[in-house]
Amino acid sequence: MGDAETQKKKKKIIIDTDPGIDDAMAIFVALNSPEIEVIGLTTIYGNVYTTLATRNALHLLEVAERNDIPVAEGSHVTMMKVTKLRIASFVHGSDGLGNQNFPPPKGKAIDQSAAAFLVEKANQYPGEVTVVALGPLTNIALAIELDPAFPKKIGQIVILGGAFSVNGNVNPAAEANIFGDPEAADIVFTCGADILAVGINVTHQVILTEADRDKLQNSNGRFAQYLCKIIGFYFSYHEEAYCTKGVYLHDPAALLAAVNPSLFTYSEGVVRVQTCGIMRGLTIFDNTKKRYAEVTEWTNKPMVKVAVTVDAQAMVDLVMERLMNS
């Protein structure tokens, strides 16, 4: 196969990201995965504010020497235009990258908004682009608002988010990315696109241990070396919050769902998101196959795929391999 043909066979990926220590890991794994081609990063608030997410996205691409990949800045507010956001600096550090005081990036974001960039790429390569959404779903919901045909033109949307039949990580009801913008999440889950949701019910099984960190540290991989610099904060957070000495690989797991879907099994059904009250951000997945007596808020909504099991060891091994051989 010639170069052009190999390039054509690769799955085109846009990563919507709020970097974030596990985002950094997912981005590096993506850049070192021959099965896919990263055609852009779009940024969103979540682990950090959007402005810092953009700065970190540009910084990480510079670390990887991939300044050729465009970064489009996303929304600074939720779908309801709320500006008081929940930012998880206690998970990733106030700079999002383990408080390392990295120098500002030289590059700049493109002029287009994240939503406009998503719509443009979906039109340019109909059915071929996979969006891996690692933060709150505002940019994807805005892309749907901008172009109602977006759900049919995008290839797949892999969502890192939701807590399906388990407790959340913001509170017992809600997972962080869905809690960040529940209205956006409900729009995306019911938009009719090919959607795969990877929730914390599976990502909490994908754990990088201290022994794995030592292996990364002892390798010569440049991505592994960089990650070891920033990952200490993430380990401390997990020890404090979960009393564990390992860290959850949320974002790399979702990214690998796009690279190698056979590492997961799925169930199909309709997902709705609670947008008010004490259960704001709750994801409710209807896969009972039951015929309810009444019409419900789930009736006649499009089905999505929800990951139910994961080959966690294979996933950790793959993440490690991609970081060490870099």
Ligand SMILES: O=c1[nH]cnc2c1ncn2[C@@H]1O[C@H](CO)[C@@H](O)[C@H]1O
């Ligand atoms: O306790 C938490 N609160 C807020 N965000 C978190 C927490 N733990 C992890 N993440 C971040 O949110 C996504 C998974 O829900 C991941 O992207 C992770 O970086």
